[in-house]
Amino acid sequence: MNEDAIPYLTDWRNFSTGRALAVVRPANAQQVAKIVQLSSHAGVPIVPQGGNTGQVAAATPDDTGTAIVISMQRLNRIRAIDTDNDTITVEAGCILQAVQEAAKSANRLFPLSLGAEGSCFIGGNLATNAGGTQVLRYGNARELTLGLEVITAEGAVWNGLRGLRKDNTGYDLRDLYIGSEGTLGIITAATLKLFPLPNAQRTSLLALGSLDDAAAVLRLARSHLGASLTGFEVMSRECMDLVVQTYTQQHLPFISPPEGAEWYGLLELSDSEDEAHATLRFESVLEAAMESGCLIDAAISSSQAQSDAFWHLRESITLALAENGYCIKHDISLPVSIIPAFVRSTNIEIQQRYPGARMMVFGHLGDGNLHYNLLGPASADRQSVAGRESEIQALVHDRVVAAGGSISAEQGIGSRRVDDLARYKDPVELALMHRIKHALDPENIMNPGKVLGLSATHSSTR
Template identity: 70%
Template sequence: MTRAALLADLIACLGESNVLTGEDAAPYLTDWRRTVTGRALAVLRPGDSGEVARVVRLCAAAGVPVVPQGGNTGQVAAATPDASASAVVLSLARMNRVRAVDLDNDTITVEAGCVLQAVQEAARQAGRLFPLSLGAQGSCTIGGNLATNAGGTQVLRYGNARELALGLEVVTPQGEIWDGLRGLRKDNTGYDLRDLYIGSEGTLGVITAAVLKLFPLPRAQRTALIAVPGLPQALQLLQRARAGFGAGLTAFEVMSAACMRDVVQAFPLQRMPFADLPGDAWCALLEVSDSEDEQHAQERLEAVLAAALEEGEALDAAVSVSGAQSAAFWHLRESITLALAQARACVKHDISLPASRIPDFVQSTDAALAAAFPGVAMRVFGHLGDGNLHYNLLPPEGASQTDIQRLVHDRVHQAGGSISAEQGIGQRRVQDLQRYKSVVELDLMRRIKRALDPQGLMNPGKVLSADSDGVLP
């Protein structure tokens, strides 16, 4: 089939306004970090799962690759086509309907193009909580969250996106629709296809809808920003908070003092509650949800913080007394990435380790980087509660980003960690995956890819690399 014939068939399927080419397609072709720009045969905007299936069938018959795209907020260019202009970008943005809310089953069924914040608001309007929370929640979509198994700030209590999904609707690489939209918490009937597609970054099929778990809204929430002498004390504070709050501890973040100074410098309207934070100190951001009332939440939090201050695990603490103050604390945390974007080139790492190993890892890796790259400046923050750090640094001029990342990732691997905690592999980390995954793991992944997508048309070049003959896995 010629390019012109395929485009004509796609226009007949979707309508001319939903098959974008030329300048109209440009906004979909560059990744969020604006370092990778591809080209596409067209950008397609289906309106429902039936149209997705028809588009995929047309592309499969023509041998044309398909690059699924949600909100295009990813960090690893997983939703960006290559430079060949041979693929279509499949934007799910029009598929943004809430299909159903089942309060008796505590579930919400939504389409893949629903923006995360819209799902949170729909849940709240129904008197429920959908707890997935990310810095990009105003623009990232549920399909992308599931395709990357997104994490965020409340993984400590509620888990990653995988733990929040009960069922999926997926269009296969052959253009079939798998209706797995079952709101079941127990279903022991064979292989778990849902978990296979979640985290696959669009390389095995296109997630078009999902049944998601809902939770009761907390009666009260309290947030505390706490200055701690260092990461060992932050870890001690985490254990104290877990013992004191149990399942009520919904978030536990850490941020280096350098990150906090960057935020205040970049955004002067933001204020730190601590007048003088030592250079080697850290901040912990702790959130507690309570099923009783505001007073009960306040008393529990004050008791834990008083013990932490007495034991030297905390230097100072500021506790929110209103929703606005809590939002201001979170705004400080969420502004770190924006502040770093204003600095010189930042080398980013999204790593995970057992929480118990994080203090030693940071101390020893900071020292190793300082010895290998004099003048390097660390900017570390992340989700200590679930062992995920955004281990970022500002390199000295002339330093090799590849060498820096190799040093960091080698040390993560040696410590039994992961080089991608919540952002995925995409294009950026394909070679890293080859280096750190075992031969057996890679072979199993390739077998799954070949079995489900024998033509290799679903999001090629992402997660798995081509073999030595240039054949897609």
């Protein structure tokens, strides 16, 4: 394999490195379709790949060397913006940030936002039904998508790029392909929803005594702000300490460390009126939180630069974790009402089983999605922490499922969570998923080994 192919063969977290027959970089949907037709005829497996920023090795080939990796890098055109219909049509290889900027240049907002937005591709966002920081207001990638262009497992082009809010003409294939992680077909383009740019935004970094206090502030914010509440994040004190210790140029925006702060929150308001109106509404929430005793302190951004700095603290957590040892990660979803009790009881059980484990919990409290992570004791080496991963993940996932939650909120299944899906998914639901997979990809050439864990049926001749 040519050295140029190496970056396409390893996942972002360096968990798995595969081999491939070839890495191909088509320039348009027709070329993708031709590659799939040839692969289908020859029985060659296909691994679609976007920005390769995923957490569960969903875009990495296995070690058999029988698959072709199809990189979407060259499918990076903004095809159309329709401001009257509030839509933008983009190709799957567009970097998320480029889509945001194209929308902004048309005085519109594309609200999908996540830490990897400078490198992740729209195709990957759709393939995993990405969430991010504004799901509370705008929904996941599925809710932001009106139409798709998809290459089927036989190499046909489905042109479903309809910018319609209402279309009741049969099964919703769009929702089937979104979140399928390339196992049913390859998304090559999408028509996405746009929104008016807010006239004013306010961001505050909150110092909180407990996760219960964070939930109380969230209730107040929902009550006072309604649909203007666009983000509510929580980060444990341990996460923030790790960020400022790892990146010394970053600082918490308080004159002195808030006494008793065990959690931090990020509250964001987007207002359709003006700065004065936004400020008044924002301050009313913080005043109510202070009076109720659920808020220790709050730093309010006075400029876009300050707001960006607050968010940068939050977005630096994942990178800081990567630089500080082996991280045992969970991407879980729970009813917001039970999250504080879940975190308390699960933290206690983990500390009993694994003394010295450093709990690194953060996430999107507003929509019930937590990145429930931990590092080993400071003295532990990577290998010893990795050796505890199966035990810890089983403990966390057992508790999540028992509480009516999900083991994957926004990152998908990929190859890393295949066994978990088989263990926890309702048998009837799992059987239906297998039937859909067989109907749309009967030869199992589309991203084999991912989600359902089915191995490729490779044959050099047909």
